[in-house]
Amino acid sequence: MNLVLKYAVLPSLLLSLSTSCKHEDRKSGLESEISGSASNLPSDLGVGFDSETQVIKSQCVTGSPVWRGAQDSSIEYGQDLSFNDIVKSYGGGAKVGATVFGFDVKGAAEFASKNASTEYSSTITLVNKVSLKKLILSNPKLTTQGKAELSEGRASDTVRETCGNEFFNEIEYGAQIFVVAKFDFASAQDKVEFKGNASVSLLGIGEIGGSISHLSDKVKKSGRVSITARQVGGNPEELSSILSTGVISCSLVDFEKTCLPALTAIVKYASEDFRKSLSSSPDPQDLYEAQLAADAAAAKGKTVAKRDPGNAKGWAEVNFITAKYADILIEGARLVPEIDVPLINAEIERTRSLVYDDFQVQLKDSERASSLLRDTSLSDIKRKRITEIESATTKNKEVLASIGKTCMAQPGKCIETYKKYKSEQVQAYDARQLSFDICLIKADMDNTSWVLKGADSKAIGTIRFNSDGNLAGYSSNDEKTWKVDGCLLRLYNASGVATTVFGKIEESGDSMSGQGLKDAPRTLDRQK
Structure with a gap:
């Protein structure tokens, strides 16, 4: 019998299983708390879970489900949330200090990459979380499979492979809404101006327009704001009526006219109307008990009307919480082998973190590149560079997502697969090109020919920039070799002293x- 009902999560945020720290004096350490919108969720309370590999295991525990708790809510306003901040806040399950490993190219990681603050963007957020009650597994007992892992009251060596090292013992029901206004800028310098002149928050939404008016015309014309809202539980149709396309975007010049009315309506709904709309939602306990009655009737051969709980509106399963077998005696035994060897050592844990950090960078750079390519005013050379970055980051993030999942499910292969990525698979690119400020890179000059001119634009000669760093075609004691560093092109004499520096590049x-x-004065014109 299926003990857990699945409620609608529309639109849903797929979050990979995440471990967290929860310190209590009577318990031994790490527990896991898992987002209700995760993929690969348990079918029942009592299902096993391995916290080190984040893999669902067999159901070795059963018990009596009971309901506890009362409704509560909290609203948080934030600024410039990081990638991890958004994953933790939206996932609901992660505690401070936990590392949330979400290696889905789609889902939570994608949402975080689109809405996290970056070098070129600033964000303001509102998160309203409403909790209702918990379904808790009391009086735990061993299933037939759990008993099979015991011999004379001791757990077998295979118990962890079968049952995991934890089991799901709580489901938290609730609902939440996440609102983000993201300000994107042409360059990091523009963001600095924005942060220095505009004090913005969704708590003081009426003041945003006035703050934007203090910015320079350049920043207002090139900067954009996009508004995103994601809801778990409740009635998504109410949000859809306000935010019909899911995202509203406009230039900073048009903010008050185009985006402010919609943002005001969304913030009002999220902070005031969202919780009110839940008052008419069916209680999950009533639905749960009705399902138990229907299952019992079906077991007796009675005809039961079909119901699709996946299309229900109202309260959602927002957190799945586990307990460690080591902390609990179940029928006088602990489902822990005498020698419980950790699957993860320090090097594997470090590699996991490196993979996850790289994955975040690729997601954010890919999102930045995609955003810039929507600008129709890009020059041909800028579009070419950004298109190359989009292609590279797309490949990198897909490979890293696969490596990340390997690192979680097969820790022993983590280090080897990541080393292979770094040495053979990574697609290199220059992230400086994600700024609208032109930044020269070596590849722009390799094996190209340019006309060198002096005062009054008088041609001095034609220089070929060989990829090995030597100059050809033009002979001078002052210009023998070349190098691009920090966006600057430098020509060097035979002694290795920079004699000519080019720093201003036309669009x-x-x-x-x-x-x-x-x-x-010196100029270089590309030879056609």
Whole structure:
């Protein structure tokens, strides 16, 4: 019999299983708390779970489900939430200090990458979480499979492989809504100006327009704001009526006219009307007991009307909580082997973190590239560079997602697969190109020819920039080799001293200006 009803999570946020720390004096340490919107969720209370691999195991425990708790809610306003902040806040299950490993290219990781603060963006957020009650497994007993893992009251060596090291003993029912206003800028410098001149928060939404008015025309014209809302539980149709497309976007110039009315309506719904709308939602306890009665009737051969709990509106399963077998005697025994060897050592744990950090970077850079490519004013060379970054990050994030899942489910292969990625699979790119400020890279100059000009635009000669760093086609004691570093092109004499520096590049990428010895003007024009 299926003890747990599945309620609608629309729109849903798929969050990979996440471990967390919960310190209580009477317990031995780590427990896991898992988002109700996760994939691979348990079918019943009592189902096993391995906290180190985050894999669902067999059901070795059963018991008597009881309901506890009363309705409560909290509203949090935030600024510039990081990737992990958003995953933890939206997932609901992660506690402070926990590492949430979510390696889905779609789902929670994608949502976080689109809405986290970055070098080129700033965010303001509102999260309203409403908790209702918990379904708790009391009087735990061993299932037939659990008993099979015992011999003379002692757990077998295979108990962890069969049952895991924890089991699901609580489900928390509730609902939540997450609202994000994200300000994207052409460059990191524009973000600095925004942070220095605009004090914005969804708590003081009426003041945002006034703050934006203090920005320079350049920042207002190139900057954009996008509004996103995601809801778990409740009636998603109410949110859809306000936010019909899921995202509203406009330039900062048009903020008060285009985006502010919609943002005001969304914030009002999230902070005031969302909880009120839940008052008419059916109690999950009533639905649960009705399902038990229907299952009992079906077992006696009676015809029962079919019901699809996946289409229900109202309260959702927002957290799945586990207990450690080591902390609980079940029928006088502990489902823990005498020698319980950890599956994860320090090196594997470190590698997992490195994979996850790399995965975050690729997600955020991919999102930035996709966002920039929607700008129709991009020059051809800028579009080419950003398209290359989008392609590279798409490949990287997909490979890292696969590696991440391997690191979780098969820890022994984690280090090897990550090393292979770093040495053979990673697609390199220059993240500086994600700024609208033109930044020269070595690949722009490799094996290209340029006309060098001096004062009054008089041609001095044609230089070929060989990929090995040597100059060809133009002979001078002052210019022998070249190098691009920090967006600057430098020409060096035979002694390795920089004699000519080019730092200003035209948007087309076909011309640049700089200075030679004694501040002599120099320009380079790409040879057609």
